[in-house]
Amino acid sequence: SQQGEEDPQALSIQEGENATMNCSYKTSINNLQWYRQNSGRGLVHLILIRSNEREKHSGRLRVTLDTSKKSSSLLITASRAADTASYFCATEGYSTLTFGKGTMLLVSP
């Protein structure tokens, strides 16, 4: 099954800075999703972008999708310590999702 791959594996920034993480995937998709996971907890859905969309916003989140490059990026603006978490992209299969290995974001006060 295809799998998204996030980059970088880990990212450390100061509060107030922007955080950008990227996801690459291998085959055509209908949509791509981003999830957040706080340490030792379940995943929480953040945003879904469809293959015919190039950019989507949700609060301080901005997601872009470039289907020609088979890549997506998640931008968190004006980051806060509470944004510290792992972030995963997910691509859909047959009624299932395939998750990448995640980017671990650390936001220091």
Place this chain on the structure above:
Amino acid sequence: DVKVTQSSRYLVKRTGEKVFLECVQDMDHENMFWYRQDPGLGLRLIYFSYDVKMKEKGDIPEGYSVSREKKERFSLILESASTNQTSMYLCASTLDRAAYEQYFGPGTRLTVT
């Protein structure tokens, strides 16, 4: 709000024991999933179910079985636990096959000694 609950947050079992991990969702979702999460490997799908008494193998079903007798409950069974099944186990659900957003439970950290 959708709520997905898992029976235990932490579980310690011995090698060879039969282990049951329970997952319950309260929003009448059709699809339910079991994943395991390991450092460096991300989330991997073990089994999923799109209806009562239906089950489908995921990417790593070996050593596991599942049961879905009621729509809201999806159980993962380790027939004979082994140390390589020490992991974080996550349950998730979606409304139906056309729904994309998955709702996750808090996870069960299983240690097999």
